[in-house]
Amino acid sequence: MFARVPFRQPVKPSPLLVGPFRPLFNQSATKTVISNNFADLSRIYEDGVNLCLIERRLPPTIEQFVYQALQDAGSIEISQPIDPIKFDFGRLWPKAAQLPGYQDWLADVEMLVSAFCELFDRREAGLRLRTLENAMCPRFHIDRVPARMICSYGGIGTEWLPEYALNRRKLGIGGCGLPDAESGLITDATAIRQMPAYAVSLMKGENWEGNEGHGLVHRSPKPTAVQPRRLLLTLDMM
Numbered sequence: 052m053f054a055r056v057p058f059r060q061p062v063k064p065s066p067l068l069v070g071p072f073r074p075l076f077n078q079s080a081t082k083t084v085i086s087n088n089f090a091d092l093s094r095i096y097e098d099g100v101n102l103c104l105i106e107r108r109l110p111p112t113i114e115q116f117v118y119q120a121l122q123d124a125g126s127i128e129i130s131q132p133i134d135p136i137k138f139d140f141g142r143l144w145p146k147a148a149q150l151p152g153y154q155d156w157l158a159d160v161e162m163l164v165s166a167f168c169e170l171f172d173r174r175e176a177g178l179r180l181r182t183l184e185n186a187m188c189p190r191f192h193i194d195r196v197p198a199r200m201i202c203s204y205g206g207i208g209t210e211w212l213p214e215y216a217l218n219r220r221k222l223g224i225g226g227c228g229l230p231d232a233e234s235g236l237i238t239d240a241t242a243i244r245q246m247p248a249y250a251v252s253l254m255k256g257e258n259w260e261g262n263e264g265h266g267l268v269h270r271s272p273k274p275t276a277v278q279p280r281r282l283l284l285t286l287d288m289m
């Protein structure tokens with residue numbers, strides 16, 4: 052799927068990070084890759100890239116399936132390790148199995164799990180699949196993982212902040228419990244971005260070697276009256 056096996060993360064830390072002086076927040080070091088070429092997911096291995104966002108249009112059968120499933124198939128909450136070679140994807144959402152487009156949607160989920168495992172040279176991925184009516188993580192935050200893939204099937208997508216529009220010192224306890232809009236974390240509210248529905252995003256977190264202090268800052272979107280639910284897939288390294 053990817054043109055070549057991605058290179059490994061560097062074993063040695065950058066010389067910039069071992070001396071007595073260490074830059075705390077080097078804004079220029081943080082970049083995002085926005086593309087419609089799926090192979091660009093491998094650019095997550097580039098130093099300084101903390102988000103690869105691949106925009107895509109899926110066949111109408113999948114969009115119709117998701118729309119119908121969010122209306123008629125109730126809730127789903129799955130969290131389990133999955134080996135894409137051995138797992139029977141047909142069992143993923145039994146309540147939605149009768150809806151047209153189920154197999155097409157499953158094929159997309161299977162493709163994403165396989166791509167994730169290939170990209171990170173893993174046998175299994177930690178899959179979470181949930182229907183959401185509320186903002187799960189409503190405040191901007193970073194994830195303490197190496198990397199996480201996320202895809203919102205339907206509904207509205209995850210929000211993120213570009214580096215120039217945030218003050219990382221206000222993350223977590225630095226925000227003194229104030230809402231994002233008041234803590235000083237957001238320095239340019241017009242810069243808040245939203246991942247489009249069906250886009251595939253690969254976010255680099257704080258536990259990626261060399262990315263400490265640069266994890267992608269993101270939050271769950273607030274559901275709206277028009278789009279009250281979403282179907283969210285996340286994949287983590289095992």
Ligand SMILES: [Fe+2]
Binds near residue numbers: 192193194269
């Ligand atoms: Fe998160």
